[in-house]
Amino acid sequence: MNKLKYLILTSVLLVSLCGCSKKVDNTLDLSEIKYISELATIKTYYHNVAKVEYEAQSGLTHIFEKDRILWLEYTGIAKIGIDMSKIDVKKEDNKIKITIPPAKVLSHDVDESTIVKIKSKDGINPNPVPVSEETAAIKRAEDNMIETIEKDGQLLLQAQDRAKELIENYVRQFNVSGEEYTIEWIELKESM
Numbered sequence: 001m002n003k004l005k006y007l008i009l010t011s012v013l014l015v016s017l018c019g020c021s022k023k024v025d026n027t028l029d030l031s032e033i034k035y036i037s038e039l040a041t042i043k044t045y046y047h048n049v050a051k052v053e054y055e056a057q058s059g060l061t062h063i064f065e066k067d068r069i070l071w072l073e074y075t076g077i078a079k080i081g082i083d084m085s086k087i088d089v090k091k092e093d094n095k096i097k098i099t100i101p102p103a104k105v106l107s108h109d110v111d112e113s114t115i116v117k118i119k120s121k122d123g124i125n126p127n128p129v130p131v132s133e134e135t136a137a138i139k140r141a142e143d144n145m146i147e148t149i150e151k152d153g154q155l156l157l158q159a160q161d162r163a164k165e166l167i168e169n170y171v172r173q174f175n176v177s178g179e180e181y182t183i184e185w186i187e188l189k190e191s192m
Helices: 002-021 029-034 131-151 152-172
Strands: 038-054 066-081 088-092 095-100 104-110 118-120 181-189
Touching: 038 104, 038 131, 038 152, 066 131, 066 152, 095 152, 104 131, 131 152, 131 181
Parallel strands: 095 181
Antiparallel strands: 038 066, 066 104, 066 118, 088 095
């Protein structure tokens, strides 16, 4: 019985050591970096207000209606980063040239649970604001918010710098062979 245990233990040890003789591929392959579609590097929260002005309708059924004003207050999240499909990576010996597009707003969402509606007072006959008007007002406020972010050069630069840092870490992670790579950044002014 002791010999059987010894034989099994020896076999397991030999099988596990056989896997150690496999040579590790030390080459740096940058083609996979293009498979990341977008790299969100900054997530920012914002508080926004949308205003709806809805006029009283005309006709007998709308007698005593008042013009309505509706304020919609809400919180949203914007993700800022770069479009990785626009990155160009070239390796020449120990030099890696990476062309990177400018950062932009990748996505934005309204946190529906934070929407607060503040309505003006009703007249004798209510004049409800249609949901389509509320949705249009939020869309206008969102467009304005995106425009504001896109004009914030400091925030976009910070997002682009963070993207560079993440890409550089990705490149350095595959440096198993110990080679030194010099990374040269080429920043595009506009998307390709």
